[in-house]
Amino acid sequence: MWMRIRCSLCGMTFDDADPLIPHKKRRHESWHDPSTAYRRNAIRGSMSWIPLGNDPEK
Numbered sequence: 001m002w003m004r005i006r007c008s009l010c011g012m013t014f015d016d017a018d019p020l021i022p023h024k025k026r027r028h029e030s031w032h033d034p035s036t037a038y039r040r041n042a043i044r045g046s047m048s049w050i051p052l053g054n055d056p057e058k
């Protein structure tokens with residue numbers, strides 16, 4: 001069983017069944033965090049994780 005989640009800001013998708021997903025989500029959240037905006041081309045703002053379920057067509 002697997003599930004994908006999508007970042008509401010940039011649309012990047014992640015596999016929620018990935019054992020490293022908590023780490024990857026934190027790192028991605030900090031990517032959008034205005035307080036850690038050291039990358040000028042990053043989209044900054046409040047984000048949320050959108051569950052996509054297990055439909056590969058989404």
Ligand SMILES: [Zn+2]
Nearest residue numbers: 007009010012
């Ligand atoms: Zn994102």
